[in-house]
Structure formats: structure tokens, C-alpha cells
Amino acid sequence: MKEDLKNIKEKVLADFATYISPMKVRTMKSAALDIVEEKRDGASVWDITGKKYIDCQTGSGIMNVGRHNREIVEALKKALDTYDIGVFLLCSKQNADLAKKLAEITPGDLKCTMFGVGGGEANDAAIKIARGFTMKTEIIYADKAYHGHTGFALSAIGRDEYKKPFEPLIPGFKMVPFGDAGAIEKIVTDDTAAVILEPIQGEGGINIPPDDYLKKVRTICDEHEVLLILDEVQTGFARTGKMFASEHWGVVPDIMTIAKSLGGGLYPISATIFTEEIMDFFIPHPFIHLSTFGGSDLGCIVGLETIKFIEKHHLADHAVEMGKLFRKGFDSLLRDYPDLLLEVRQKGLMMGLQFTNQSIGPRMSKKLSERGVIAIYTGNNPSICRLMPPLIITPKEVDIVLNALEGSMKELSQESGIGKED
């Protein structure tokens, strides 16, 4: 039986390599991450061969409410008895219900929503809205930023590797270091439409800015009549201990983008949320930006149920509590493995372990996988292991992850190639 399952897995990987991506299979195999997901439940996922893992990758924050959340699955099943995705040109109750809820839970005067399918699409829309509303062209973005792989969003990514092969990109994008408000002040002009930032950079390596950063950026934007776009795709929905990370610093953007966990891990949906004043841009252009599958009726039902689940189970508070347990373990690791672990960056359950060199991130991913934990280094910085477990993770599961980290680091500390690079 076990052999049969192994054979099935090999066949899946072979087909994946043949028809989708041979290099992805090769890379995943070498990192012991050639996991073919089968059963999913809570904080855990089971490989097709039956091996159990705690998922600390969660598609970089798709699964805040846990894997295959049963309450939301039931809501989706019930919705499927009556609805399909809906016709995007018509007005929909499900759209209206979710948009109203988003206006309630987002900070300040954010009120109007444009739905999409994924985070890149939401950021594309945000940048288009900023240009259309302000009639200005320049977009300021941050080094190491990640906003998605689509057109406008790609132009705002702070990593050349993702962009170079596709040049020329959309003109008018200017990069600044993340966390330095003064750098924005220096390059903002009368033609700057917007500054786009993640409150905490995810793909860039869990980079948490100085406490006064976003407030300063907000002030600069106000002084120069520039819109502030905050990309909460990874940081949103209680991940950092608040419903949205920008709330930690009391900053309200003009446009906020959300995606990932809005879909409850079950149905893709994203949203670009903006003020009523910005909505005026769409009054003479009501059909200027459309999305066939964006804000499908089923996605909106899932989105609403996901938010209800987060509120009902106080996941923001739980993220803070579980974050504290993790922090205790991280402090021990920092003490015990100074040649391996340089720094821990953490806000709630958005956590990044900064290792002493670039080879350690991938090696840790492998060792963690062998110990039943999925945690993958960040795309823009392989010396950082990103941990973004489901927010429903239990104290017992936190212990399992910490033990896996301890075991992996103990083993790594006895190998060559650790310590700071020259």
C-alpha cells in the first residue's frame, strides 16, 4: 500500500515535471520539499504518501483560518447549492455584502471596493486608480518590495530578477530604500501619483520598518497630494496581531489592497479598497477596469465567512499569544546558535529568521521538511526563513515547530558553511 502511494507520488511529480515545470520539481526535490499535498486540516497537511507536516508556509499567508477550514467549507458547499460565480457585469448581493463588510473592518475612511482574483491584480488596479484619479504618472515603490507578477505590479517589484527578462516595463516607477521616509521626500515630484508599500515586507524578508516610518510617509504624501497605497496582501486578516498591519502604526492609506487569506484558502478573491473621494474617478468611467472572475459570488461568500471566522475566533489576539510562544523559543535559539541565527523579525505570526548567510535558508528548509515542518526561505532573500503558520495554530503545534527548528539548527551547527559570509 505504502509502495503504491510512493509510486503514485512519483508519477505525479513526473507528470508535473513534463507538463508544468521540470525545474520546480528538481528544486523542490533537492530541498526535500517535493510534497504532494493530499489531506489538509487545521495547521497541518499530509503528503500523498501519508507523511504529516505543519504548514508554516501557507502560500505566504493564504491560510490564516487554517487548512481546509470546515466552517468555511460548509458555507461554500451551501453556496454551491444555489449560486455559481455570477455574471460580473451585473450587480450582486454577494459583492455588496462583502464590500460593506470590508468598509467596516478596514481603517479610517476606506469605503469603496473593486474586486479581483489575486494580489497582483489588486495592486494593478490600485496603481491604475492612482494614476487615473490624480492624473499624474510617477509611482514610488520600495527596494525588495513584492506586489505581484502582473503588469503594473511587476513594475513596482524591488527585485530585478523578476523584471529584467520582461523589459521594457511600465515607465514612471521610481525605487527607494524601504524604511527611509527621507528617501521618498527627496524624489517625490509634482508628477508623483502614489507611493506603494507593504507595511511589512514579506517576500523581501519580513522587513519591519521603523515605528515612525509609515506616519512620516503618510505626512509626505499629504503634503505633496500623493496617494498612499498599502499592500496588505500578506499582512492582512489578523496575521500580525491586528486585522491589518497598518493599524499597528495608526496609518490609514488612500488605497489598500488585500487578497490571499480573504479567500479562506478555498476560493481566490482579492480587493482594492479606496476612499469615497477616489470613487469619483469611476463615476464617469464605471466600466474602465473590469475583472471577469474578480469578486465572484462564491468568492464573496467565502470572503465574508472568512472574516466572520477571524472575528468569531479572535484570531488577531490568538496570533499575538502564539507569537509570544514562538518568540520565547526564538530567544533560546538566538542564544544557543549565534553562528547560525542573526536576528528574528516578528509581528504576531509574521515571522522571519535571519540567518548568517544565504546558504542556510535553503538548508534549513530542507532540514525542517525532514522534521515535518514546511517553511521556505523568502524569494527576495534566501538567508531568511519565513514562518507564516495558520493563525489557528495551537501551543502544542508551536512546540513541534520550535523543536524542529532546534533539531535542524543543532544538526546544521555541526556542518560546514555556517557563520557570516565575508
Added chain:
Amino acid sequence: MATEKEILDALADYQVQCNNNKRLRRMQRDWSKLLHFVAEDTGDVFTMNVVKGEIISNEAGAKGTPDIIVTTHSESLCDMFWGDLNPSQKYLDGEIRVKASQEDVVRLDAITMIIWPDV
């Protein structure tokens, strides 16, 4: 039937309403068009010049080459400029005919929605 003077009075009021509405001016700031309004029952024609969302002039007679031609009964023209009728509804009923791009048709309706939200 509305007289030329009545229509010009209504247009003058419409001009004030539009130009004094900051929200509308901001919204329409990328819109410059020459419009002809044709009263089909009297044969009168009126020209409106909009530059960057501001109505620069309204005058009797067909001046220049229009981007948009709106044709309807003289009474409907008056009612439209006084905010007494929903032009979108009348357009769909066939009582108002507009020769313009669909985007410009939406723009005209958006102006009404902003100035008279209850119409």
C-alpha cells in the same frame, strides 16, 4: 415648446451648477468637448464648449464641429438643464438621441448624477 431664451436661461443655470461644483470639476478635469443641443421641434441649435471640465460658453447657433450632438424636444432640453428629468432614462426611451461615443454618453449622465443625485 420652449423658446430659445428659455433654453439659454436653463443652459446658463446649468453652467453655474456645473462650474461651481468642485467635485464635478475634479471628476471631469480630463474632459474637453464641443456639444451641440438640437431642439427638434423648433430647429434651434445651441453650442456648449467644455474645456477641462469647465463650461466655457453656451450660445445659440451651431458653432464649430461638435464631438457630441444631443437631439430632443425643446421642452426636454429645458427640463434636462433644470434637472427636472433623468436624461439617461429618456435616452433609453428614445426621447433623447445622442450622437457620441458611449464614454461621452456616460459622462453626460454622470454630470446629472452629481448635480442632481435624486433625478
